[in-house]
Amino acid sequence: MLLIKIIPMKNVNAYGTPAADAMLGPLSIERRTVGPHDVQIEILFCGVCHSDIHQARNEWGGSIFPMVPGHEIVGRITAVGDHVKDFKVGELAGVGCLVDSCRTCVACAAGEEQFCDNGMVGTYNSKGKDGLPTYGGYSTLIVVDEKFTLHVSDKLDLAGVAPLLCAGITTYSPLRHWKIGKGHKVAVVGLGGLGHMGVKFAVAFGADVTVLSTSASKEADAKQLGAHHFAVTKDAAVMKGLAGHFDFILNTVSANHDYNEYLQLLSMNGTMVVVGVPEKPSTVGAFNLIGKRRSLAGSLIGGIRETQEMLDFCAEHNIVSDIEIIKMSEINEAYERILRSDVRYRFVIDMASLK
Ligand code: NAP
Ligand code: ZN
Ligand code: ZN
Numbered sequence: 001m002l003l004i005k006i007i008p009m010k011n012v013n014a015y016g017t018p019a020a021d022a023m024l025g026p027l028s029i030e031r032r033t034v035g036p037h038d039v040q041i042e043i044l045f046c047g048v049c050h051s052d053i054h055q056a057r058n059e060w061g062g063s064i065f066p067m068v069p070g071h072e073i074v075g076r077i078t079a080v081g082d083h084v085k086d087f088k089v090g091e092l093a094g095v096g097c098l099v100d101s102c103r104t105c106v107a108c109a110a111g112e113e114q115f116c117d118n119g120m121v122g123t124y125n126s127k128g129k130d131g132l133p134t135y136g137g138y139s140t141l142i143v144v145d146e147k148f149t150l151h152v153s154d155k156l157d158l159a160g161v162a163p164l165l166c167a168g169i170t171t172y173s174p175l176r177h178w179k180i181g182k183g184h185k186v187a188v189v190g191l192g193g194l195g196h197m198g199v200k201f202a203v204a205f206g207a208d209v210t211v212l213s214t215s216a217s218k219e220a221d222a223k224q225l226g227a228h229h230f231a232v233t234k235d236a237a238v239m240k241g242l243a244g245h246f247d248f249i250l251n252t253v254s255a256n257h258d259y260n261e262y263l264q265l266l267s268m269n270g271t272m273v274v275v276g277v278p279e280k281p282s283t284v285g286a287f288n289l290i291g292k293r294r295s296l297a298g299s300l301i302g303g304i305r306e307t308q309e310m311l312d313f314c315a316e317h318n319i320v321s322d323i324e325i326i327k328m329s330e331i332n333e334a335y336e337r338i339l340r341s342d343v344r345y346r347f348v349i350d351m352a353s354l355k
Helices: 050-056 158-165 167-177 193-204 216-224 236-241 259-263 286-290 304-317 328-339
Strands: 009-016 025-032 038-047 073-080 092-095 098-100 141-145 185-189 208-213 229-232 246-251 266-274 295-298 323-326 346-350
Touching (some): 038 092, 038 158, 092 158, 158 167, 158 323, 158 346, 167 193, 193 208, 259 266, 323 328
Parallel strands (some): 185 246, 208 229
Antiparallel strands (some): 038 073
């Protein structure tokens, strides 16, 4: 006999897209009602990540439509399940890029659920363990298991906290993993959402930080963010002068580009960590690696434990994202501005505009 579990649902206002070549517009989605281990959050702000654009336009392949993007979610808890002990109604909470994982594999046991051997469940563009598609933060309400819910300090500007849930942890995690700090010469390539958080963290950890940018107009901002140096990557002479200079490069570039240009800037034993995910692969010349025993590595967001550590670090050091608040209806224009590298430095949607 086939047993079908009926999960009670409720309708929620959202904004999303029916297809890769369509604009985003209003949608109604269903959220599950609160289970024993669930936290229900009224979404107040949601950041706009470049990954939202890559996925909404199916640039990485395999996108699930209709899609409601958004994985930089902050809001207020409006209900909790009977077994939830750590979260209370009325508190602030956050949700990042993942909402579930197998919880038993080596990666999950190590608190690195983003690398779950059985596949993490993404906050959107993914399928939950119930087989239903997940929908992200461009919506007024979300229901998430307590293990994937984050505590958010009420000391910080809440809208500025939202981007920490992806841009923050994605840059914090590799800087911590490679133990970046005092005495390291660090370059952050690309001053966008991820890049500006990378600068703030690398500076907070004590490194000597250079921003490598295609936009000469961002120099003053880079210095304001705490960077010690700034260089325009389109200037061949400047790039030549920086050859062999950096111990560590955090590459946040979203568009197709040549990794070799940046690998040449690493010193002996230097590492370039790629966090940007361009549509097309880049080939790497072996000489650029063997010449100075350089490493090319990658990093994917961060686990729940480290995301909470990062949020606590930000509360302690008064770190938030530099943001521009938009209305939900301005999202299509915001995407175009992000693609022109015209964002200073993260768009955050005020979800009151969707009610
Ligand atoms: P973003 O705000 O658009 O920033 C990307 C920056 O890259 C731009 O501001 C620009 O900075 C630079 N750039 C753009 N086109 C370039 C080109 N042709 N050559 C060199 N630099 C260029 O995007 P984001 O939200 O920070 O995301 C960046 C990338 O990280 C995206 O691909 C996103 O999908 C990915 N991502 C990865 C993870 C992960 O876990 N690994 C997590 C989140 C996002 P300048 O004007 O300074 O040159
Ligand atoms: Zn993201
Ligand atoms: Zn797992």
